[in-house]
Amino acid sequence: MKRSRVDLLATAGSSCWSSIPGDLLEQISGHLSTDADLLHIHQACAHWRASTSPPASCRPWIRAVRTGWSRPLAPGDTDYSFWLPRRQHQRQVETRAPPAGVPYCLGASRGWLAMGDRRRVPWDPASGARPLTRLVLWDPASGAEVQLPCLRDATHVFLSGDPLASPHSWMAVASQRVADIAIKPFFWRPGGAAAWSPLGERNTAAFISVAFHGGRAYCVDAYRVVYVYDLGTAARPPALVGARNAGAMVDEIWKCHRFSYRPNGAHLVTGRAGGELLLVAWRRGPGIRWAEPAVSSCCSPLCSFFAVVFKLDWTRDEPELGERVTDLGEHALFLGHGECLALSSKEFPGIKRNHVYCVAPEWNVSSKHDRTLPDWAFVFDLGSGTSQEIPYPRELRDDGTNWRPFSWFCLRTPFMKQQQ
Template sequence: MSRKMGVRLTMHHMAAGGGGWISLPAELLKEVSDRLRADTDQIHIRQVCAHWRASTAPLAALRPWVVAAHDRHRDPFSAVNPVGEHSLWLPRGGSDPRMDPRPPAPAGLPYCCGTPCGWLALTDHLRSPTRLILWEPLSKAEIPLPTLTTVAQVFLSGDPLASPGCRWMAIASQKIPGAQIGQRLFFWRPVDAGWVMQLEYPNGRIEGAAFHNGRFYVSTINMSLDIFDLQHHPPNRLRRICLYAPLQARYPRYPGNPIPHAVACNNQMLLVIVYRGPRQAVILAEVHRPDWDADRLDLREHKVSDLGDYSLFLGRGDTLALSANEFPAIRRNCVYFVEHDTYKHEQWVVVFDLGSNDLERIPHPQEHLEGGGKSTGWLAYSWFCPRRPFLGKQAL
């Protein structure tokens, strides 16, 4: 029997009333905890009881994971399709698909359409789907969504298991047939019979999406940003912002090719501009806190250089703001960016320090292996972070 299986059996024994295990020596519990490699096992061992939590080291290894996709499933003529074969990887290596810590996904759902709020959006077929679900890897909970053809991404306004009643909304982007990066937006609430289409982006792949104070912010690769009021149904688009003019006011000549990302952080709505230089490599990231209700955004007076204990994580559509207090393994006041463009992939993870302006390029976890790196076919796609209930004080 493996060590991990032994720990899991012990925890099941505790849950069944085997009170004798509560008196295990603290040094033995710490030794067992130190031997566990998976973050999920570290979480589980600390959830057994107060004694086990006090006797084991803090979750220094807890971190968001990179969702990687295998490029043999990608469509070379589209930049908005969901990923097929996918797996979770640690940003700095030490893991490969065979060491994936999550339990197997439900059978027959090979396509991943996003990682919203600690869930994986999975579907069985792109053009003729019969199932589209939200799946939570730790609890294995499933929530069905209405099917939608050629769905590319799914976003959630809140955690379905934590939101009271039906006060959450799913938003899906659908690939426009025949368009390379064109997408449509659809909205759905648990009380609705099906998806309601709201808007088309014929030339704009979605780069960042975030929710804040009842509004939905979506930024695209063609430098537009739309703000929707979710209090109406279907949601009402309040305004569309063209970001070229605010950027030109800040920079007569851009330092690189700008890509916008909307991110909600610490009860604030932020705009992150990632600049690409030669060979489309990331060279700079800037964070702004604009006045979203102003007639015209001013990015010259609202630059943010200190996020406190927070760092921002940017992927394909999904964006996260995480605190270094809850995730001791991450660096504070940084922008973490995964290279999710299906045509580039010169990088794995880029970390930009907002305080020092230093930029660190984290290589592919297999870069040090012969024949490793991106040649293995595994390409960074987005970020995944476990649901908040697993990261609260009871787990930490």
């Protein structure tokens, strides 16, 4: 069936764009999907500005979580918060309250929050803590909810697609804590089994990032091991078809006679133009205050870099690093403990092209080991190799909240004031 078209000029009754009815402009702006488009339509002229609203807060946001030494939760408090990634005067983003009965956040993926009725706590089988009994995907902008089967002791949830945009072709991967740092991975598909099914047959360390690409799930654990699961076969559970240490792969390419480049962390990102899978390896280079001294005679220029980006290929039945990526074009990468993002600066005007925005718990450990959080995040310029710190918000240092920056979160649609 052919979609009907709206003749804007005929609707306005004039050739002047400024005479388009305000209610029609408001309707059009409600269908725009990028922050940049909303800002452009709002800035076109005085009439358009009066008839439309800019985003309340440009995306993406930093998702922070409470720590083990945060003050106790008061009635109505959440165990997560959202913040704009500014270098100065960081601002908290207020969203609507979570659904009744599931106030605790267990992950963020594809613009959805995984909410449960039990807070994620340190693993202790003898604690007698009440198990998780509800697990819900929730969009804090629209309020939409998608029910998931419950998974006891779930810690993180990753989505391969948007449950509303592709209701029959997405899947979820979740981690179930089975020891202090060990997890057992599970997966679930809508229309399939009623309960979660094991993903592979072995336990791993906690997953730091998960990416879905080419019919496979690529998972990086806390020890920087990349596990690859084949999702395109009828095998139950999906077979583990490859596992390699990301640090070892980087070392094989960039040798240095003074010291190993072995990274402190590794993350996977998909979604950039071209659809390739990227592996981002980072280390604490000379630009960071607690870094090792610079090595001027090092044979590899990468030894002074904070982050390097490679294409990750699947060859000879194992993951291998492809060519190094030195220019992301109009895109920027966002790394954290959870889903990592590749976003276009043309669609998200609050970000810088060819930059890597970094936030993760392991970067925010005080050199004095005194539970202070000296930094909030880092912004790394992939072109110049320089980095800037986003300091920990001043107003949070002494209020007892102890928010820890944990991951990035990008809503499915622009965030408007009426959605707060």
